[in-house]
Amino acid sequence: MLILEDIRKTYPDGKEVLRGVSLTLSSGMLGLLGPNGAGKTTLLGILTLAVEPTSGRRTYGSLDAGRAPDRPAIRAAIGYLPQDFHPVGDLTGREYLTFCARLRQVPLAKRALAERVAHLLEAVDLTSVAGRRCGEYSGGMRRRLGIAQALIHSPQLVVVDEPTAGLDPEERIRFRNLIAEAASSVTVLLSTHICEDIEATSDRIVVLAKGEVTFDGAPAELIARRPGARSLEEAYAALLASEEDAVRA
Numbered sequence: 001m002l003i004l005e006d007i008r009k010t011y012p013d014g015k016e017v018l019r020g021v022s023l024t025l026s027s028g029m030l031g032l033l034g035p036n037g038a039g040k041t042t043l044l045g046i047l048t049l050a051v052e053p054t055s056g057r058r059t060y061g062s063l064d065a066g067r068a069p070d071r072p073a074i075r076a077a078i079g080y081l082p083q084d085f086h087p088v089g090d091l092t093g094r095e096y097l098t099f100c101a102r103l104r105q106v107p108l109a110k111r112a113l114a115e116r117v118a119h120l121l122e123a124v125d126l127t128s129v130a131g132r133r134c135g136e137y138s139g140g141m142r143r144r145l146g147i148a149q150a151l152i153h154s155p156q157l158v159v160v161d162e163p164t165a166g167l168d169p170e171e172r173i174r175f176r177n178l179i180a181e182a183a184s185s186v187t188v189l190l191s192t193h194i195c196e197d198i199e200a201t202s203d204r205i206v207v208l209a210k211g212e213v214t215f216d217g218a219p220a221e222l223i224a225r226r227p228g229a230r231s232l233e234e235a236y237a238a239l240l241a242s243e244e245d246a247v248r249a
Contacts, residue, residue, distance in 0.1 A: 001026050002047070002157060002187070007056035009042050009211075017042045018053070019211040025157070029183035031202030031219075032191040033236060039211040040191050044159055047189070048080050060157070076104070079150030079186075083162040085142065089135025093126050093145055094118075096134050097152055104153040120148040124178060140171035147178055157187045164197055176200050195233035207236065209243050 002025040009018040017039045034040045045051030046058070049071060058065035060074045087096045097117045101108070108116060121130045124144040129137070137145065143163055150158050160179055164172040180201045182188055192198060198205055199219055207215040207222075215222055222235045229235035 001061060003057075003059045004047075005057040005059075007043070007046060007058070008054045009039070009046065009051070010054045017211050018046075021056075021208070021211070021213055023206060023213065023216070025187055025189065027183075027187055028204070029180060029188045029190060029202045031198035031205040032189060032208060033193065033195065033198060033205055034191075034208035035193070035240060037210075038208045040208055041161070043208065044161055044189075044191055047157075048078055048159055049075055076153065077156045079153065079155035079158040081143075081146040081150045081158070081160045081163060083165065085146040087134035087137075087142060087145055087149070089133060091134055092131050093121060093134055093137070094130040096145065097121065097148055100149040101152045106153050116152070120151060123181075124148045125174070138171075140167050140175065143167065143171075143175055144178060147175075147182065151182065151186075155186060157189070158182060159189045159191070161191045162193070163190070164192070164194060172197070173200075195231070195236050199232040205232075207239060209240060214243060215239060 004021060004023045007018055007021040010016045021043060032040060042051060046053050049065060060077060063070040063074050065071060065074055088099065091099060094117055097120060098113065101113055101117065106113060121127045124147055126141060126144055129141065134142065134145065163179065164175050167175065176197055179188055179190060190198065190202060203218060205215070205217070205219055205222065206213055219232045222239065223229050223232060226235040226238040229238055
């Protein structure tokens with residue numbers, strides 16, 4: 001279980017990006033929605049220990065990110081697929097996953113590691129192109145390889161940032177099914193601005209706006225709170241509009 005307590009982030013230029021975010025993540029899929037500038041990227045950086053908060057506490061089970069000795073174990077428990085994921089183009093898909101496993105110091109002998117790589121390639125439907133260079137992969141194939149590299153070290157938490165942006169409808173559905181399947185065994189945080197992806201995969205959503213959590217609950221609950229909304233996208237748009245109206249008032 002991951003617990004964030006009163007996470008705040010102010011950059012050196014004085015810009016306050018996160019204003020007291022508190023969240024608890026357990027098993028399954030959590031969808032993170034928010035407009036540009038909401039603080040999602042900063043929050044993901046803080047979750048993955050790439051960015052340090054100005055204040056607040058992060059605990060990952062019995063591990064505390066504020067304790068230096070705990071940080072290597074925390075990093076080892078996290079898999080990450082960034083929005084701008086680019087595998088090493090000259091390596092084949094199989095070579096790239098093996099390379100990632102070695103970087104992550106996956107404690108498997110050569111044969112066992114080869115079996116794990118083969119299993120993940122099959123899981124993301126890349127077995128037939130495992131010997132092809134990553135630089136020749138389509139956008140959808142690269143995203144699927146990205147999920148495989150995020151899972152190569154058997155993490156407890158997988159953070160996925162804007163995974164379906166730019167994909168065609170068929171590839172988006174395939175990718176959504178893939179991350180939903182991953183969430184059956186690990187905790188997955190899906191950050192996106194595409195409501196359809198959240199609605200199709202997540203039982204719980206968090207809406208971040210202006211550095212604060214403005215909603216945390218089931219998609220159906222948010223829709224029910226917005227009279228006349230017929231979809232999560234409409235309810236989400238109404239929530240953001242109400243936030244803007246409150247600021248102007």
